[in-house]
Amino acid sequence: MRKVAVVGIGSTKYGKSDKTCVEMFAEAGMDAMHDANTTPKDVEALYLGNVLGDYEEDSMNIAPFCAAEIGLKNVPATKFETACSSATAAFRDAYTAIAAGLADIVMAGGTERALLMGTALATKTFAMGTETRYEQKTGITFPGVFGMMANAYSKKYNIPMDKLKELMAMVAVKNHHNGAMNPKAHLGKEITLEKALNAPMIADPLNLYSCCPFSDGASACILATEDVAKKLTDTPIWVAGTGMGSAGPLYMQKDITKVIAREAAAQMAYKQAKLEPKDIDLCELHDCFTIAEIAATEGLGFFKIGEGWKGVEEGETSLDGRIPVNTSGGLKSKGHPIGATGVGQVYEIVTQLRGEAGPRQVDGAEIGYIDTLGGDLAAVVNIILRR
């Protein structure tokens, strides 16, 4: 397989936008091409994440229109849909195409207009990521899935619920602290522990500040083969490994405090990269709910199973900690434009590995990890990047 690097990145600010998905993507895509010193005629394919374009704006075949809007000429343009991990899945197939020799320069990205729908329709349509025959019929939505995870985690590891609530609130405070230093963040403001603890209840024990927002936004990046990458930039960021895993419906899973799709994805990514958890300098991971961050830090091997909560309590996942997590602010503060989120995480890790993250820069960051979860624990995509 050929070596592949990320040579350009672009992103809209996440938050509320009056633009369409195509228009937002155009902003991110043009920025990525500019950043990569490429022009539309150089880019040989588009790999795009977009999940609910059909509900958001009656648009189901959006990839060709995104390609045309930024001047890509009749190139392969494919839309990926693995719920919240769609853009990361798109990135992985973009990487594969270059690794295989099918193309030398391609674009991966995502775009989503999730705020537009409003909370009611967004909650209903997001719930379509769960299993249809049995689970949806119980009325479960995603806050419910992760509320169950928090309850199971508290019981299994014997952590009193009041203590777990405080730990989850600390995750929110940390991510908002990081997001306040990120000009692209949707909710880029500090919050207090008190505010996080006393927010309105959503799905016990998850309250409003345990949940990430729905966001509008788009992100894009340019990938290139080794020869091309070295010509385009002095700071190529190499794809060291990728992994992807899946799982069946929740009723087939024995223990929802562990995400078995993630275990499969991480094992694949570490093996390909010939790296171990201790080699990772920082990580962007899927904190759709604060309990999800705690579980993910265990699943990715940064902490022992059942001890992820120590990461936030002891400050190990803070900016100056052993393994800084969600330096961008994460989904919680940076925002969650579903089909764009994964490449938004790539945007942050590339920014950090280039040393361009300003006040939230992790000193000496050389290897970064990206983790995106799709659906009710059903899909996970992981990517390892290195300087």
Add this chain to the structure above:
Amino acid sequence: MRKVAVVGIGSTKYGKSDKTCVEMFAEAGMDAMHDANTTPKDVEALYLGNVLGDYEEDSMNIAPFCAAEIGLKNVPATKFETACSSATAAFRDAYTAIAAGLADIVMAGGTERALLMGTALATKTFAMGTETRYEQKTGITFPGVFGMMANAYSKKYNIPMDKLKELMAMVAVKNHHNGAMNPKAHLGKEITLEKALNAPMIADPLNLYSCCPFSDGASACILATEDVAKKLTDTPIWVAGTGMGSAGPLYMQKDITKVIAREAAAQMAYKQAKLEPKDIDLCELHDCFTIAEIAATEGLGFFKIGEGWKGVEEGETSLDGRIPVNTSGGLKSKGHPIGATGVGQVYEIVTQLRGEAGPRQVDGAEIGYIDTLGGDLAAVVNIILRR
């Protein structure tokens, strides 16, 4: 790039089904694994086409559940969406993964429950494949797009409309003739030219028999690298080349009698396969409407531009003609379960190249072409298979 072969195929009958998308896919997927002499533990990833699962059965993240249902253990499971060409796009990325060396055995397929929706919802949701900002607002649906194509074709090539209507009816009669010999076909019955000519009008000049049906159905295939393929089967069918192209909204296209996304896809596929149109023995192509078949036979280079109609008039696209087209019955007679259609076309070409097509067998078929169109001429995926 490593050589890749199709080593197993499976498909439900197309038509009306009482099963869910997951259940239909399980039937096709298990058949494909059995045909390939593989078991679930051998299959390393799933690449799946599914377009309207969210509208059909509130299911938007279906690939992991399809994988779990047939026993694939936590493997990468990705859903592709490029409208009607979704399964073909899935096949192309499945091929790429093996060519790159990322996996040795993977499954590609698709599943769709389009009949379930009924004509009104299906027409509305299919129309979401068109461009949102300007085109949809005109009220256009797909019969309208291809009705315009037929009108433009008649005018541009100076073919009187009565003559073109007869030629289009001859396409329908030919494809139903083929489909009547296909036990998997949705509308597997002969029709007369008179019946085809006198059907109710849908979008002038297209009548009911100019249009393919909506179908329920699922198809699957197993792809493997050269070493593995030779161990699994005596009749590997090799992937000689693939191509994919896109185009912007219709208002950006100068001439809708030509599908520029197809020109890009075909150029890429022929180049990779080091083949020319004259080398192709038979073709499954996207006859969503009868005029679309005529245009596609030109775009793929089997006939000169503006002369595709001669193919059906002179019998060159018939089973015993120079370049048999849609020996399965095509979308018109075999049926069109949107997200499954592309791999259904692969199923037919593999069956033919193995010499297992029974009464509709093309003698001595060695090289077959697959062409699938997605959306309002916006996406085309092509695959060339050889014995």
